[in-house]
Amino acid sequence: MRPVEAAAFGIAGAAVSAPPGLAEVAGHLGLPLAADGAIRLVLDPALAAEAYRLEITATAVTLTGGSAQGVFWGVQTLRQLGPVLPGGVIEDRPRYAYRSAMLDLARHFFTAAEIKAHVDLLVQFKINHLHLHLTDDQGWRLEIPGWPRLTEVSGGEGTGVDGAGPGFLTLSEYADVVAYAAARFVTVVPEIDMPGHVNAVQVAYPELTADGAPVSPRTDAEVGYSSLVAAKEETYAFVEAVLKTVADLTPGPYLHIGGDECLSTPPEDYRAFLARVLPIPGALGKRVIGWHEIAAADLPADAIVQYWRPEAADDAVSRAAADGNQVIVSPADRTYLDMKYDSGSPLGLDWAGHVSVRRSYDWDPAERLPGVGEETILGVEAPLWSETLRSVDDVRYLTFPRLPAVAEVAWTPQAGRDWESFRARLAAFGPVWTAAGINYHRSPEIDWH
Numbered sequence: 001m002r003p004v005e006a007a008a009f010g011i012a013g014a015a016v017s018a019p020p021g022l023a024e025v026a027g028h029l030g031l032p033l034a035a036d037g038a039i040r041l042v043l044d045p046a047l048a049a050e051a052y053r054l055e056i057t058a059t060a061v062t063l064t065g066g067s068a069q070g071v072f073w074g075v076q077t078l079r080q081l082g083p084v085l086p087g088g089v090i091e092d093r094p095r096y097a098y099r100s101a102m103l104d105l106a107r108h109f110f111t112a113a114e115i116k117a118h119v120d121l122l123v124q125f126k127i128n129h130l131h132l133h134l135t136d137d138q139g140w141r142l143e144i145p146g147w148p149r150l151t152e153v154s155g156g157e158g159t160g161v162d163g164a165g166p167g168f169l170t171l172s173e174y175a176d177v178v179a180y181a182a183a184r185f186v187t188v189v190p191e192i193d194m195p196g197h198v199n200a201v202q203v204a205y206p207e208l209t210a211d212g213a214p215v216s217p218r219t220d221a222e223v224g225y226s227s228l229v230a231a232k233e234e235t236y237a238f239v240e241a242v243l244k245t246v247a248d249l250t251p252g253p254y255l256h257i258g259g260d261e262c263l264s265t266p267p268e269d270y271r272a273f274l275a276r277v278l279p280i281p282g283a284l285g286k287r288v289i290g291w292h293e294i295a296a297a298d299l300p301a302d303a304i305v306q307y308w309r310p311e312a313a314d315d316a317v318s319r320a321a322a323d324g325n326q327v328i329v330s331p332a333d334r335t336y337l338d339m340k341y342d343s344g345s346p347l348g349l350d351w352a353g354h355v356s357v358r359r360s361y362d363w364d365p366a367e368r369l370p371g372v373g374e375e376t377i378l379g380v381e382a383p384l385w386s387e388t389l390r391s392v393d394d395v396r397y398l399t400f401p402r403l404p405a406v407a408e409v410a411w412t413p414q415a416g417r418d419w420e421s422f423r424a425r426l427a428a429f430g431p432v433w434t435a436a437g438i439n440y441h442r443s444p445e446i447d448w449h
């Protein structure tokens with residue numbers, strides 16, 4: 001922002017003037033509409049879709065966006081600048097197109113209402129994708145017509161790491177979440193994890209195990225012990241039915257098929273399974289995303305590899321990048337919101353070490369993995385796994401304030417980033433989150449207002 005050019009401008013009591021295409025976005029300001037409103041929303045297709053220009057004088061605010069989405073991001077900035085606005089001009093646009101948060105519904109289920117409330121918080125930091133981890137060993141959280149036991153059994157009582165359950169999204173609840181997110185320019189990315197992390201599938205449908213024998217439900221937090229059977233045709237009937245249902249329900253361009261921690265899948269079976277499954281999202285009109293282990297298989301040209309481990313390098317990911325596959329960067333040692341902040345954190349895990357607010361902020365995705373440079377990176381994601389979560393308050397304790405840090409990594413070019421500047425700006429959110437009843441972690445790294 002240029003130096004203050006005019007006296008402060010008070011938002012309170014102002015009205016908004018907007019063309020018809022921006023009326024819904026104007027609604028997010030929570031101010032009355034008026035043709036002569038002092039806050040003017042303008043569309044300028046010459047700007048990039050997510051870009052905006054905010055011009056504030058003593059008497060007026062002009063917010064111009066490349067699309068309604070760009071104006072919506074400008075609205076978030078306007079809201080952050082607070083009720084009394086400094087004069088000046090901001091011209092802003094995102095570094096990466098894919099700016100995402102993941103929520104694990106499998107280990108602990110969150111309702112549609114809780115997910116929608118989460119979206120309201122994510123958009124304040126211009127996050128534009130919500131990855132929903134819908135299935136895992138402990139629970140299956142999305143109704144699939146024709147496969148009722150997936151939710152009746154594995155979305156029922158006693159499922160999840162907390163053995164709480166029941167919990168699953170009906171088709172209409174999922175559609176409601178997708179629509180709510182889309183109205184806020186957030187694309188839902190559904191994940192059906194396979195061929196590993198499938199104990200919940202095999203509890204519901206024993207015919208999908210190697211010997212057809214029933215398996216017991218699991219409420220512990222172990223990983224890597226389950227696998228679909230690559231040699232069984234029933235496996236692919238199941239996978240095709242599920243992916244078609246999810247694709248039909250999801251307007252967004254992505255379908256995530258997991259692929260992580262398949263420690264019980266022989267490597268040649270893993271590759272054979274992926275050879276048959278990786279093309280399915282494409283056949284359904286979607287782009288496939290997988291955790292980075294899928295780079296061991298032959299990838300469709302537009303497949304996206306999501307890097308998640310803390311190691312400094314991964315040869316298969318570098319090779320996939322060299323072959324032209326795009327990468328989502330979500331290294332556990334920087335972006336995993338389920339990592340403890342420090343040894344005092346009452347929630348979270350620590351297998352990737354402690355992740356302080358500064359550790360979530362002070363890194364460059366383009367320098368994180370050899371062979372994965374700026375042009376290869378589709379974007380950044382902050383996953384939140386729910387093994388240690390029992391409530392929305394728990395979600396918010398681990399999410400805030402590190403999600404804003406990762407969101408700025410995904411939005412702001414490296415040259416514009418600075419830890420001291422970020423921590424000073426973040427401090428202003430303390431009273432806002434407290435007033436909103438948001439259970440954030442009052443990190444000692446920040447001089448909260």
Ligand code: IFG
Pocket residue numbers: 223260261291308336338349385
């Ligand atoms: N790794 C597993 C998750 C979860 C996580 C907890 C991935 C891709 C550890 N897979 O992260 O299921 O258990 O931090």
